[in-house]
Amino acid sequence: MAASSAPRSRRYSTRILLDAPCSGEGVVRKDPDALKNWSVESNLDIAATQRELIDSAFHALRPGGTLVYSTCTLNREENESVCLWLKETYPEAVEFLPLGDLFPEAERALTAEGFLHVFPQIYDCEGFFVARLRKTAAIPPLPAPGYKVGKFPFAPMKGA
Numbered sequence: 186m187a188a189s190s191a192p193r194s195r196r197y198s199t200r201i202l203l204d205a206p207c208s209g210e211g212v213v214r215k216d217p218d219a220l221k222n223w224s225v226e227s228n229l230d231i232a233a234t235q236r237e238l239i240d241s242a243f244h245a246l247r248p249g250g251t252l253v254y255s256t257c258t259l260n261r262e263e264n265e266s267v268c269l270w271l272k273e274t275y276p277e278a279v280e281f282l283p284l285g286d287l288f289p290e291a292e293r294a295l296t297a298e299g300f301l302h303v304f305p306q307i308y309d310c311e312g313f314f315v316a317r318l319r320k321t322a323a324i325p326p327l328p329a330p331g332y333k334v335g336k337f338p339f340a341p342m343k344g345a
Contacts, residue, residue, distance in 0.1 A: 197247035205235045207256035207263050211312025214305055232262045239271050243279075244327050246320045251282070254316045264314040265300060271318070278324050282317040 208228055209219040239254055246252050256263055272279040283299030285292040294303045300316040 196245075197250070198245055199247050199250040201242050201246055201250070201252045202255070203238060203242045203252065204255045205238055205263075205267075207231060207235070207258040208260065209257055210259040211257040211303075211305070211314075214311060228260060228262055232267060235263055235267045236270050239267055240274070241327065243271060243275070243318075243320060244324065248278075248320050248323050250320050252318045252320065254318065256314045257311060258314065259302075259304065259312045264302060264316075265296060265298065268298070268300065268316045268318065275322075275324050278320055278322040280319040280321050282319055284315060284317055287315070 208223060208231055209216070210223070213219050235256075239252075242252055242254075254268060258264065268281070272281070281298045281300070283295065284301040285295050285299065287301060291301060293307065294301050296302055298316075300314065302314050303310065303312055305312045
């Protein structure tokens with residue numbers, strides 16, 4: 186059933202996992218090429234995409250629902266800053282849920298907000314970030330897209 190024809194109560198999820206695309210800094214130990222294309226500009230571009238993704242996911246979440254946001258990168262811009270941006274954007278609707286009980290000694294990796302930021306040198310594993318958020322209130326819907334659904338702005342290649 187298409188979302189537009191679904192009953193309103195079925196358009197929202199109670200739980201969403203957003204494992205966002207990232208710069209991959211946390212997997213350098215097993216993939217040295219992970220940083221081949223790294224730059225400050227690319228990190229800022231990736232963070233902008235992540236903000237769009239978390240905003241979209243948060244809109245798809247039912248009030249009272251839980252969103253888990255994760256990356257395999259180490260930098261604050263793609264991790265904490267994305268979650269803090271969401272809280273700034275919807276201050277009355279975002280609650281951070283601490284992850285200190287996720288595994289033994291997880292509290293060593295907790296940020297002040299309760300996010301889990303695992304660094305390879307502390308846990309002898311790949312680096313990653315996880316945040317758990319609760320949507321505490323309804324928020325205004327996203328504006329309608331500026332394109333017609335199903336219509337893509339490209340033309341077939343010549344000779345194809």
